[in-house]
Amino acid sequence: SQKVVLITGCSSGIGLAIAVLLAKDEKKRFMVYATMRNLAKQEPLVEAAGRTLGQTLEIRPLDVCDEKSIKDCVDGLPDRRVDILISNAGLGLVGPIECQDIEEMKSIMDTNFFGLVRLLKEVLPDMKRRKSGHIVVISSVMGIQGILFNDIYAASKFAVEGFCESLAVQAMRFKLNISLIEPGPVVTEFERKVYEEGMKTDLSKADQVTADIFINVYMKHWSQIFESLGQSPEVIAEHTLKIITMDNPPFRHQTNTLYTPFTTLKYADPTGDLPIDTFYKAVFQHDKVFSASLNFLKLLRWRSRKSFSLDKDKS
Ligand code: NAD
Structure with missing residues (x-):
């Protein structure tokens, strides 16, 4: 039978791509409720949805920052039934914290975390x-x-992950699944908006060094990072389709294998120093990234030797 899928933030990017991919499923496995905060922005989705609109896809208003709008949307579904909820709506923010006001920060937390x-x-x-x-x-x-x-x-995405990790155990008791999809850079409006907003940052509250790192190191390499590592929203949608059709979907799923070596650093070193050191070198000493990766390999070897010797000590 058809699964009811509710997706947030479908006016652009990843949300739009997921909505369209699921609605166009050949076996018509999904009935998609593609939601967005502002229906005035539905044109790109309407166009991409084509003939699925009114068939396997319907567009509904939903603002994740407004409890009533969420309730109204869910109340409007047949039997309030949602088989698959895809929480996608989100905002980005870059810049030195001394240049950002608390209200701006709160709106990121409010959308990305409290929205979920x-x-x-x-x-x-x-x-x-x-x-x-x-x-x-x-x-x-x-x-x-x-x-x-x-x-x-x-911080907002860490909050999301801690929240889901805590809920996952309870969910299991009710035979529910929770999956976190973790893309690296994705080329969408998001990326462009965040870049443009970043370039407009009022740096008068930042010291010279911070302002310089932000503009001449971070922002300067932005497009290079998206060009070399960036995925398309359609690829993220394909990954999402795979996750929702699996018998035993994983709790975490990274979409970009080029990025995995970076996230692996975190698990390789419980002190947390290795990823921080590596990122420092990647940002400030490009030539040292290579030697950093070598150190990483050495560390892995050292760790496996160490765990071996610890086991021996115990016996
Ligand atoms: P996007 O800006 O194209 O899409 C985000 C959508 O969320 C927009 O349609 C926006 O209108 C909507 N939205 C914002 N506030 C909302 C609210 N209060 N209620 C409902 N909708 C709201 O960007 P995207 O890249 O498609 O982002 C989608 C998700 O992917 C976000 O959660 C983002 O954090 C995540 N993500 C993006 C990237 C990237 O590089 N683009 C990487 C990793 C994760």
């Missing part, structure tokens, strides 16, 4: 009652690893 919390408060009780449902959250590699000048954004 509000959705689950509305949808989770029904899923528990039915003992079925899959919650899919578009997180980020920044949900597991902080990146220079993305302090608040990374």
Whole structure:
């Protein structure tokens, strides 16, 4: 039978791509409710959805920052049923924290973190009652690893990950699945908006060194990073389709294998120094990245020797 999929933030980017891919499924496995904050921005989705509109795809308003709008949307679904919830709406923010005001930071947390919390408060009780449902959250590699000048954004995604990790155990008791999809850089409006906003940052509150690193190191390499590592929203949609059709979907799924060596650093060194050192070298001493990777390999070898000798000590 057809699965009801509710997706947030479908006016552009990843949300739009997922909505269209699922709606166009040849076997018509999904009934997609593609939601967006502002219906005036539905044109790109309407166009991409083509003939699926009114068939396997419907567009509904939903603002993740507004509890009533979430409730109204869910109340408007047949039997309030959501089989697969895809929490995708999100905002980015880059820059030195001394140049950002608290209200701006709060709006990132409110959308990226509390937006998910509000959705689950509305949808989770029904899923528990039915003992079925899959919650899919578009997180980020920044949900597991902080990146220079993305302090608040990374914090919002860490919040999302901690929240889901805590809920996952309870979800299991009700036979529900939770999956975090963790893309690296994706070339969307998001990337362009965040870049443009970043370039407009009022740096008068930052010292010279910070302002210089932000503009001449971070922002300067932005497009290079997106060009070399960037994926398309369609690729993220393909990964999402794979995750929602698996029998035993994983809790975490990274979409970009080029990025995995970076996130692996975190798990390789419990002190947390290795990823920080490596990123420092990647940003400030490009030539040393290579030697950093070598050190990483040495460390792995050292660790495996050490765990071996610890085992021996115990016996
Ligand atoms: P995007 O800007 O194209 O899409 C984000 C969507 O969220 C927009 O349509 C926006 O209108 C919507 N949105 C914002 N506030 C909302 C609200 N209050 N209620 C409902 N919708 C709201 O960018 P994207 O890249 O497609 O981002 C989608 C998700 O992917 C985000 O959660 C983002 O953090 C995550 N992500 C993006 C990248 C990237 O590099 N682009 C990388 C990793 C993760």
